[in-house]
Amino acid sequence: MEKEFAAMPILPSVDFDDLLLLLPHELIGLAIVVGMLSVAIGRNHFVSTVISTAGMFAAGVAAAMQLYELAMGASTTMVTTLFVIDALSALFITLLAFSAIGVAIMSFAYFHKLDDARDEFQLLLSLATLGAITLVSSAHFITVVIGLEMLSMALYGMIAYPIHSGAWAANSLESAIKYLALSAVASATMLFGMALIYAATGTLVFLEIAVATAPLFYIGLLMLFAGAAFKLSLVPFHLWTPDVYQGGPLPAVAFLATLGKVAVAVFVIRLFSQPQIGQIMAVSTVVALVAVASILVGNLLALRQTNLKRLLAYSSIAHMGYLLIAVLSISAPALSGGTVTSSLALESALFYLLVYSLLSLGAFGCAILVSSSETEAAGVEDYRGLFWRSPWLASALLVMVLGLAGIPLTAGFIAKFQVFFAAVSDSQWGLLGALVIGSAVGLFYYLRVVYQMLMPVSETEKPFALREIGLESLGVPVVIAVLTLVVLWVGIYPEPLFALITAASF
Amino acid sequence: MESIPFEHGLMLAATLFCLGLIGVMTRRNIVFVLMSLEIMLNASGLAFIVSGSRWGGADGQVMFLMILTLAAAEVAVGLGLIIQLYKRFKTIDIDVLSALKG
């Protein structure tokens, strides 16, 4: 026994530079603490929102600076064995932080009228964000677990948030419990998988897993993937998604749909972008099957869905499937001639992830702008005639929906184009087939939404009462406008973003 | 003294895990569901310890501690929600939670 303990590796000491590298995490953590204190002193929704937003903003800026340095050639560094600070993590921390700000602004407007304690939502938000950025910068299973659980725990709370307030309480409660139970099962599976991998390889630093041929390793890897697939709501782990989306309050769902998934996806990409794992035949085949299933099932489920939130849920299933296609192509052998396309798949995956988060955040933002914790514009028909009732908002929503459908002039087109390209250069014909069919089916329901917005409201029917923009919701249009402009800009001139991502992809 | 071969330990963990799974799937009383979840989590914890002992690293134990706290947190939130559930529906049968579908 003593011998073995002696063999135990001594953790490297943490010095100030390492702490500096973890600045984003620390800043958000600080914001959380400050926020709690301020709540203890006195409740003020605005103040607590400002605090959490400030924390995220600071984190975002810090990460952006790291990204800049890394893009300028600073080297990737490991903070102990737990965290990795590379361009990828920096990029996504920036993205997450800033989109979290968006969500914070939205939720401020959304919960403004809630007759209950409103401040904690912001705290949970920050907490979840912290979890997310931990996840994207994690190099070690421990940090993965910490990040993932921080994220999920906070999300339970966020989903169940309006639990005391009449209308939505029942739904949010139901979806919270469902989410809790299911994601607990998923976490357990994931943990067990990690345990098996650890058993097989002896290391928990997944960035340097040496492939073991033991079946334990494969089983573990698959269980790990199953857990991640649940969080990404991939078929066959997708069933929870629509219910949770429908029941939860919009801001929470927006967070879950964008930041939650992005963080997990980044982890998955990190894991599978390592050739020694990505090229395991068995695993990649299973993943491919999952991707195909997700694309077809997700799109088909959305086909006749009339509830916008469920519709977005189903479409997110399909989109994660598209993403998986790119991920699968990452491990493809580089094009002969050592051309630009060598890292194309990875770039396309990251690009797709980025664009998807922007688009769905924008879509939810538009929904939030017309809704409040009392009345949500959940049905597609609630958006009937929106284009004529409030053109600007409708145009924004139009851009988002068309973007999700992958129509040109929006970033969605470029993203889908890249996925196509990745799959082609990896000659994944089966996946391409699913992609084509899925997108065609997808068009159908996206067009339904578009059509609803374009149809003028006839005199007889009484349209959904749009929530008028008050002082509290002034921020939301700004967020939406920014998102829309970015989506259009990337859709027309993607080069800068490409450059950024090329820098970020390892 | 002869240490237990780690395959056996892993077997035990797996068995526990499956028991937990079965519990989660079969029980309608949400409290039991939570307990089964606990079992699953702890099963994976056990697996970590076993494999830790195989490689003679502390990581396994560390992970186990993590899992304990994690499980505690899960249960805390879970119980909170259960109370709300009971308040609203006067029951802790999870089958009442099927309003959201389609």
Next chain:
Amino acid sequence: MFESLGWLPTFPLLGFLILFLSGGGLPKRLIAVIGAGSIGLAFVAAIVVALPIISGDAEVIVHEVYTWMAVGSFNSAFGMYLDGLSVVMILVITGVGFLIHLYSTGFMIDDPSYSRFFAIMNLFVAAMLVLVLADNLLLLYLGWEGVGLCSYLLIGFWYQDPANGYAARKAFVTTRVGDTSMAIGLFLIFTQLGSLDIQESMALAQGEWGLDSGYAVAAALLLLGGAVGKSAQLPLQTWLPDAMAGPTPISALIHAATMVTAGVYLIARTHALFELAPDVQLLVALIGLATLLIAGFTAMTQHDIKRILAYSTISQIGYMFLGLGVGAWSASVFHLMTHAFFKALLFLAAGTVILSLHHEHDIFKMGGKWRQLPVAFASFLIGSLALAAFPYTSGYFSKDEILLAALELEHAGFWLWLGGVVGAFFTGIYSFRLVFVVFFGESAGHHEAREVTGFSMAAPLLVLMVLALAGGLIHVPTESVFAASEHGEHHVSALMHSIMIAVPLLGIALSYLFYGSRTLSVERLMSNTIAQGLHKFWFAGWGFDGLYRRLLITPYVWLAAVNKRDVVDTAAGLLVTLSEAGNSLLTRSQSGSLRWYILSVVGGTVLLITLGGVL
């Protein structure tokens, strides 16, 4: 000033454009002046350009206006070519055309769409002139289709009556069938010979395609198809009788004098090709023969004055085809010309009769009208004599030459001749049946008849009477065209010759006994069922109409009707239903029950692991 051939079509075209753009706003007198005047000018121009050819100073006059299309190796000029053959045509078209226009100024005076009438008539003449002047087959095709269009428009001139519209469409579509075969013929000629210029391609054909070569046969057949359609020969003859739905001057100009003879012109124009394919040429003769007999039978049974004339037209064109078939090119062209004279005369006279009897068409409702309608009577008498080839009328000379040429053909010659003679016999019968029934006997008609006349309508009749009588003396300047292939003098036994003279007279006599003196009664003849059956059969034009309706029209319309909702579209619908089925199936999986969800997660994990294990 009219030396250029370009003027010929230009005048009528200008007339058309003026009338078209004025949109019927002009006063009738002015319309008449423009409508008839333009043709008059064209006639003058025709004479001017024709003189050198007739006088023999020039064999051909060529005038290329511009290059119509030039694509790679394909090159088609908008060029005109005048030789003896086309001289005859342009003179007939503009001359007879002018007379008919003149007649129409009086005939159509009460019609509200006077302007539209003359506009289309002018357009027709222009197109017809292009047809006969064209120096290449594509341009000829342009005229060919143009006259078809005008004929369509004029048959359906009184559009209010759906029957007229039907007749018009029938005429157009039926001829279009022929036109299509002709178009394919053009493709063949171009792809094989690399040129559509008539003279050039004919020369090439003689050079490159030997006698009886497959290409020659095919090309000749395809062109024949076009000719058969336009000239209402078997099997595409059915449209012409219905085409009588149009105003009578139309029938005179388009469906008797000019357009329907375009087929004859086409074959004469491309005779070199037909000489390369003797079998096809024989087929031409046979078609002509069959048509002239069938039409003859039918003509004897009709009641409608115009339908009788229509069938007689078909049968006379049959003679022309017979002539072409036996290589009597000039004779056919000659008959074309004389036929234009007397048939125009007959139609115009018929128009006068109809107009005078308040649009009465049934000859048996007329009778004993010769006093009231002297001009019409005279015209009919002369016209019918010429039609029946009464000695020394114009029709006599032309038909004679054809029959003699037929007789000289070895093998089938005699039988062709015999058929022609029999046809002549019928011609005598039906033409004079018409005369006797309409103008003699007791007046069956209730209405008092005042002959509608006046300079504009009488003058053309008089001129045409002269031509119908003396037209046979006109010499057709086509030697230079057919020189290669014409055998000069016919030498036939006097017997044959006398037979050929006698037979029509017999016919006339017979019809006198039936319809003039009534010594023989039709009723008795018709008493037995066979005769009735035959009568019915002939009356229906040998049942071709019914046959085509049953074989082609009804099935096509039925097909179109049953597949109104395009079966191909259902395939698209199928995909939709398929995906919707998938949707409802999968939606059932979203049951909302937590334990089912957990089950799926666990099951999914197990599935993944087993899959991983399998692979």
Next chain:
Amino acid sequence: MTLLWILLLLFFGGVFAWLSEMLDSRLPRWIALLSVVATLIPLMQLYGSFEAQRDSLWIIEFSRSWIPSLGINFLLAVDGLSLLLVGLTSFLGIIAIGAAWVEIRDRVGFFYFNLLWTLAGVVGVFTAIDLFLFFFFWEVMLIPMYFIIAIWGHENKRYAATKFFLFTQFTGMLLLVSLLCLVYFFTIQHGYLSFAYEDLLRVEVGGKLEMWLMLGFFIAFATKLPSVPFHSWLPDAHSQAPTAGSVLLAGVLLKTGAYGLIRFTLPFFPESSMKFTPVALTLSVISILYCAKVALGQSDIKRLIAYTSVSHMGFVLLGIYAWNLIGLQGAVMTMLAHGLSAAALFSLAGGLQGRLHTRELGRMGGLWALAPRMAVVALFFSVAALGMPGLGNFVGEFLSLLGVFSVSIWAAALAALGMIVASVYSLWVMQAVFQGARNTEEAQASLSDLDARELSLYGLMMVGLVLMGLFPNVFLDVSAIALEHLSSASDAFVAVRERL
């Protein structure tokens, strides 16, 4: 630069038209008209200098770097072929605006915005020679058209618009896949990424895969053309779209399909296209005859015309797969002529619908007496449609048939039957609408004949058709050089042609 100007004129014209609605609802149509007319000026200038492409591949080029990391550049260029089609687009743009002038009363600004953006998209398709850019425009032009049908369409617009969008988008994705494969092969063979047309011409794929890629291109373009069996979106789209929409669809959008076949499918995949020729010819013959037959069965006048459109575009397909200059020229001519005649017929149908509030042939008849001018115009265009010599359509169809005759006598002969059936339905429409007895419906009592605006529009198109019919070389000379260049575009293409 000129090309960019044309695009910008249309794009910004659209935006301004939309905005101008705030000032006055009569303003948008004027702005739209002005910006489209304005595009004619540079086009005229280009037409004047079309000889320029004798020595270079293009008359004029415009190139900017766009997405270098993917080898994508913003390349625009016109040769004679695209010049003619862009000209057609502008011309029909004017016609469409004229057709919408009074028909569109609500949401005018947005309508003209969509109209101009559709035009811009189409111009982009005709001028883009970077394949990514081409695909970009190919997709872009659909959205405004979708809006036009979905917002201003008739009773069944939702179904029609969605069908239109799905058909074209789905096949568009097939195009995308094949396109990307092509680029991938180029990258492998030449070591750098490029979407440029002239680069991709040098790709050799070969084997079974080439056939698949070719099919990807072919299906996408055949759907737009459209050819049986991909045509069934068209009748719905046409019958539901507002007049201007139908005009653009029939006149311009369909031509993008044919353009794609000529410009890309054949030069990129000569081998497999050659193998594919029998199928293509069969399809075109079926399109011609089958759709002519279906057309006769229709009672909705717009559906009828729609089917005749498919039938006529069959001649385009026929000409393209004749593999010789005559056939190609025939295809080009048919495109131009059919663009005018179909546009005219659809605006006539639209005019009738606006006056009678029905598209049912059964409820029309005997209108000649009431609207003689309209009747004459209709007669002119249906006669043009049935291929009357002296008018554009005849030149096109004749050349296509002549071209294909040397390849396949049977295809030519069968397709020629189309001339017969064409006359059947064209004349039937005339009969049903204008001739025969007056149909006694109160709607007809107050039927107004064509007014000056309509007359001038139709006059323009008539002149155009006569010009094409009598002086086809005005147009053919322009496209001739371009097609010569195309036929020598790639060595493989030349090789295949020489085997003929």
